[in-house]
Amino acid sequence: MDYSHKLLYGAIVTLSVILIGCGGPPQNNPLLVQAEESYRVAENDSLIVMKAPVALKEAEEALEQSQQIWREKGDAKYVEHYAYIAQQKTKIARETAKLNAAQDEVGRAEAERQRVLIEARRAEAVAAEQRAKEALEEVEKTRSEAEDLANRLSEMEAKQSERGMVLTLRDVLFDFDSANLKPGASNVVQELSNFLNEYPERTIQIEGFTDSVGSEEYNRTLSQRRADALKMAIVRNGISAQRIQTIGYGEQYPVATNMNEAGRQQNRRVEIIISDENGVVTQRNQ
Incomplete structure (x- = not known):
């Protein structure tokens, strides 16, 4: 050649x-x-x-x-x-x-x-x-x-953040000072279960938060119990427990003041972080 x-x-x-x-x-x-x-x-x-x-x-x-x-x-x-x-x-x-x-x-x-x-x-x-x-x-x-x-995440009202898509649920899952899911939470559980079935490569991390009422240790435990309760409800819908991580942060990372009820209500929340296409959830850096 x-x-x-x-x-x-x-x-x-x-x-x-x-x-x-x-x-x-x-x-x-x-x-x-x-x-x-x-x-x-x-x-x-x-x-x-x-x-x-x-x-x-x-x-x-x-x-x-x-x-x-x-x-x-x-x-x-x-x-x-x-x-x-x-x-x-x-x-x-x-x-x-x-x-x-x-x-x-x-x-x-x-x-x-x-x-x-x-x-x-x-x-x-x-x-x-x-x-x-x-x-x-x-x-x-x-x-x-x-x-x-x-489009699916938009329907779930998930918002883009520096950690990826995050779904924030406030006072719709639990009564005050309780880790028992409300009857009305079944819609949220079903929606999350449907999403995880549709996108088997995705995982989620459920993070629980409280206001500052009560001791720090009590609030951390309560938030962990709430995150675990939501996880178990989703698992009962046929989703593998390996695809769901939970963390209870208690009164850490408030999004509003704890000096009034309106602020405390915002701080009592559950955040669900959607993983990337490789199943990896970006962790908090602060």
Whole structure:
């Protein structure tokens, strides 16, 4: 295999890897900045401009769409979606330019060898395109599942926090100074059980809190008993106990003053932290 064919082979293999890599979803807004920088470098590369104008144009269009959504303060996930596409299209343009340049060099080689090589590369390109299509379909499936999860958590009135999604329940589960679930708590138990059945990769951590009335040790024990009571109710609905952790914090971490009843009522609560997709719950750092 002479140098020109090695160049062609390397360019195509690299392009295949890039195409397969198109499946990874964007993670955050800085992706737009990265996409802009990648595109600026590409548009100043004469080889890319000459050898891959179509792919470069597609990258530009995706980038402009991301920038427009950003300027209009649109949904961040769409900013990231088109920025991600722009970045991948820019990479594809770069590798396409290398491929086309290599093919030009091959074109100067002996005719029969050229025909054989092009046919082999065409088959590889078709296979790579199919793999890229499957990867993109998997990304769309993952994105759809993520949207379903977000809608489900929204229905449960879970809120985003630095620890992930948190569902806060105040005075709906227990009477004052009691760890026995109220009859009305059955709806909450059923909702949590349904959620854990729908998303078997998720776990939860139930955290109990009280106001400052009573001793610190008594309040800690009461909050632990309340968290355990909710856990057992969910377990009785068929959910594995291994997927539910409980902690009683007592009067720690108040969210309001304990100097009046309104504040104490807010502090008497149960928080349910939803794990990430790997079943990991972020713990408190203070």
